[in-house]
Structures are given as structure tokens and as C-alpha cells.
Amino acid sequence: MAKKLRISILYNEPVGGDEVARQYISANGSLQKGTIIDVDHAQAVQEMPSPMDLSEVGVLEEMEDIKIAMNELGYKTRIFNVNSDIYRLIDYLRSEKPDLIFNLVECVENESLQEMNVAGLYELLKIPYTGAGPLALGTALHKPRVKEILRARGIRTPEYQVFRVADKISLKEGMTFPLIGKPAHEDGSVGISDASIVTSLADLRKRVQHIHREFEQPALVEQYIEGRELNVAILGYKRPQVLPISEIDFSGLLPGMHHIVSYEAKWLHGSVAYEGTRGVCPTRLPAGKDTELKRVALDCFHLIGCRDYARIDFRLTPGGDAYVLEVNPNPDISDDAGFARSARNAGYSFPDTIGRIVESALERSR
Numbered sequence: 001m002a003k004k005l006r007i008s009i010l011y012n013e014p015v016g017g018d019e020v021a022r023q024y025i026s027a028n029g030s031l032q033k034g035t036i037i038d039v040d041h042a043q044a045v046q047e048m049p050s051p052m053d054l055s056e057v058g059v060l061e062e063m064e065d066i067k068i069a070m071n072e073l074g075y076k077t078r079i080f081n082v083n084s085d086i087y088r089l090i091d092y093l094r095s096e097k098p099d100l101i102f103n104l105v106e107c108v109e110n111e112s113l114q115e116m117n118v119a120g121l122y123e124l125l126k127i128p129y130t131g132a133g134p135l136a137l138g139t140a141l142h143k144p145r146v147k148e149i150l151r152a153r154g155i156r157t158p159e160y161q162v163f164r165v166a167d168k169i170s171l172k173e174g175m176t177f178p179l180i181g182k183p184a185h186e187d188g189s190v191g192i193s194d195a196s197i198v199t200s201l202a203d204l205r206k207r208v209q210h211i212h213r214e215f216e217q218p219a220l221v222e223q224y225i226e227g228r229e230l231n232v233a234i235l236g237y238k239r240p241q242v243l244p245i246s247e248i249d250f251s252g253l254l255p256g257m258h259h260i261v262s263y264e265a266k267w268l269h270g271s272v273a274y275e276g277t278r279g280v281c282p283t284r285l286p287a288g289k290d291t292e293l294k295r296v297a298l299d300c301f302h303l304i305g306c307r308d309y310a311r312i313d314f315r316l317t318p319g320g321d322a323y324v325l326e327v328n329p330n331p332d333i334s335d336d337a338g339f340a341r342s343a344r345n346a347g348y349s350f351p352d353t354i355g356r357i358v359e360s361a362l363e364r365s366r
Contacts (some may be wrong), residue, residue: 003311005074007358008098009062010089012082012105012118025103058188058267058332059104066102069354072209082118084109089118093125093193100361102127103185103330113141128365130357132329136305140329141185149303150324155296157324158222158315165212169205171253175223180205180260184218187328189216191262194273197224197258216224223313225323229261230283232312233331235353237360240301242294242344252276279338281345286320293322300327308360311339 007215058119063079070077071352073161078096093101101122108114116138122129124362132140139145150157162184177199183191191211198204204221211219212321229248247294250259252277265273285293304310304327315323333339335350 004074005071005099005362006076006078006096007100007102008096009063009066009070009077009079009102010094010105010118011059012084012108013060014274018188039354041238049249057203058334059106062332062334062337063104065350066104066333066354069335069351070358072351073355073358075358082108083188086121089121090125093122093127097362098127100358100365101127103129103131106330107283110191113138115141128361129309130302130330131293132306133312136307136329139304140327141187143182143184143203143326144218146304146327150300150327153299153303155299155303155324156322158225160220160222163208163212163219163221165218169201169208171201171204175221177204178224179204179221180224181211181219181221183211183215184220185328186215186217188332189266192260192262193264194258194262195258196262197260211351225317225325226259227315227317228283229259229325230293230314230316230322231279231338232293232314233339233343234297234301234306234310234312235308235343235346235348235356235360237307237363240298241346242284242298243339243347245285245290246279246281246342249278249280250276252278279341281338285316289316289320289322296322296324300324303327304329307364308357309333309339 065078067077078098084139085107103119103122105118106112106115108118113334116134119129119132119137120134123134139149144160144162147157147160161172161175164167178196180196181198181204193306196207198207208219208221211217231246231248233246234245235243248261253259253316254272257273259278261277262273264271265277293314301310306327306329309331312324313326313328315325317323330339331339333353340350340353341364348356
């Protein structure tokens with residue numbers, strides 16, 4: 001490397017400071033891998049929009065892993081905490097002038113939809129950055145819009161309804177129980193718990209009202225699809241590579257628990273849901289199904305405008321029908337996350353994966 005590239009890893013430290021989140025953070029401010037969260041807090045945290053979203057706290061662990069990998073790759077790396085101060089961010093970028101931004105900013109002032117605007121700022125300042133652009137980030141956080149786009153392309157996704165605050169809560173023709181209710185504009189399983197699965201109109205109304213009250217946004221209600229949960233990771237930009245498919249194994253959950261990746265299962269170390277779900281990669285699929293899922297995932301990648309890295313989540317029914325649940329640009333790529341697991345099964349070490357993301361982003365600026 002003739003010149004050490006100057007790469008700034010940008011993230012936004014979560015707003016707040018509740019006791020549950022503090023257990024995630026060590027004395028020097030970095031995330032403790034494998035920290036055990038007091039399980040007594042689990043239900044309260046997953047049911048309420050905490051002042052400090054633990055999915056955002058997870059970015060601290062991701063940032064630490066990426067920093068280590070960058071150092072191994074020989075890049076000149078700096079870390080900058082946006083801290084929800086956009087003027088400070090602008091001053092930093094104008095003075096530092098990084099060759100590339102590794103973008104880990106997922107919200108500003110606890111608002112997920114601001115993620116797209118930070119990427120828009122990089123665009124205006126003409127600084128290359130990793131991951132999806134503002135349009136793709138904004139589209140992916142509008143879950144009903146994603147479903148409209150997929151359906152227009154003929155891609156199967158669960159039947160759904162959107163309920164706003166003033167809407168009458170009644171089901172349209174074709175919607176049958178069980179259903180799953182979630183916030184329409186969040187990611188990282190925020191707002192999804194075991195109680196999200198509803199089997200009666202009374203429970204549906206309670207769930208929708210909970211989402212309106214606690215998250216102040218529309219509720220997306222989908223047909224619950226029973227079956228296997230599969231994750232398809234994609235790496236690259238001009239020639240994106242579909243990585244080996246991973247499956248979520250729910251066999252460790254207690255009887256009666258729904259087989260979903262809830263907020264608790266994703267973020268609350270030590271909880272039954274977290275310990276009872278694990279990723280398996282590569283997974284075994286019926287003949288031809290692996291090829292089909294990878295083709296559909298790549299189609300979703302291009303339709304939403306993902307770049308560099310993304311993850312497409314599916315449900316596969318016992319009858320073999322595949323439904324796209326989520327399109328995730330800029331997913332968690334921590335060393336112990338599902339994306340890194342798929343990359344390792346494709347033959348890439350964690351530094352290799354980070355290096356490919358960097359090269360993919362730089363490719364667009366040349």
C-alpha cells in the first residue's frame with residue numbers, strides 16, 4: 001500500500017443511561033462481549049422503547065471488532081462518536097478529511113429514520129463511505145414500502161396491514177390468525193417480543209395500541225409464517241457475492257415460546273430467548289432451494305439498493321414456500337454476528353470480510 005488510507009469509523013453512542021445498558025459497557029467505555037444481562041429486566045426492556053436501545057449499544061461491540069480488523073489490515077483508523085451532534089460531525093469531517101468513512105451510524109437522537117440523513121451528509125460532502133446510500137436506508141426502514149416493492153417484482157412476502165393511530169383495528173379479507181405486530185419503522189427487532197404474536201382480535205388491538213403508544217409510529221401487522229428462519233448474507237457491490245445460508249435454530253427455546261427472533265433473542269445476553277436461539281451455517285436445504293433463495297436474495301439486494309453488505313431474512317414453510325421477511329442494508333457485522341458466520345463459511349476471516357467491504361466502497365469512488 002503506497003499510502004496508508006485514512007478511514008474514520010463513525011458511530012452514534014446511544015442516548016440514555018439506564019441500568020440494563022450500563023451492564024453492557026465496561027469501565028473504559030467499550031462493550032463487554034458476552035455480558036450477562038439481568039434476566040429480570042428482559043421483559044420490561046423488550047416491551048418498552050428504552051432510553052438506550054440495546055441494539056444501538058451493540059454497535060459499540062461492532063465498532064470495536066471493526067477497529068481491530070482495520071488495524072490488522074494496515075489502515076490508519078480513527079473512531080468518531082457522532083453523539084447526535086450534527087454540527088460537530090460536520091466540523092470533524094471538514095477538518096479530518098478521511099479517505100473513507102466506515103459508517104456505523106444507525107440513529108440520531110434516538111430516531112432510526114435519521115440514519116438516512118447522516119448518509120446524505122456524506123454524499124453532500126462527497127466523502128466515500130461503506131454501505132447503503134440514503135435512499136436504500138430510508139426505504140428499508142419503511143417496512144410496508146419494502147413489501148410493496150417486493151410484491152411488484154413478484155417476490156413472496158407475508159400478507160400485511162398497516163394501522164395508524166386513527167385507523168379502525170379490523171382485519172381485511174385474507175388476514176387470519178396467528179398474526180405478528182411490529183413497529184413499521186424500526187430495525188434490529190426493536191418492538192418485537194413473544195407478545196407480538198397474536199391469536200385474537202382483542203390481542204391484536206392491544207398490540208397495535210402498544211406500538212402506537214410506545215413507539216409513536218404505525219403498526220405493521222403481518223401474517224405469521226410458521227417454518228424455518230433463514231438468513232442470506234450478501235457481500236460486495238458491482239459483483240456481489242451471496243454467502244452460505246444460515247439458519248436460526250429455535251430448539252433451545254422453552255415449550256410455548258414462539259419461534260421468532262425477538263429483541264430479547266437478539267440483544268439480551270443471558271435471557272432464555274437469547275440462549276435458546278443460535279445460528280447454524282451452512283444449513284441443509286431441499287434440492288434447488290438453496291439456489292432459489294440466493295437468487296431471490298440477490299434480487300432484493302438490487303431492488304432496495306443495498307451496497308457492500310446486506311442480509312435478507314426468509315421464512316421457509318414446511319411446504320417449501322419461501323417468504324421474504326426483511327431486507328437489511330448495513331446489518332450487524334460484529335465478529336460473532338450471523339453475517340460474519342456466513343462469511344467465515346465462505347472462507348473469509350473477519351479482517352478479510354471488513355477488507356472486502358472497504359474495497360467495495362472505495363471501488364465506487366475511483
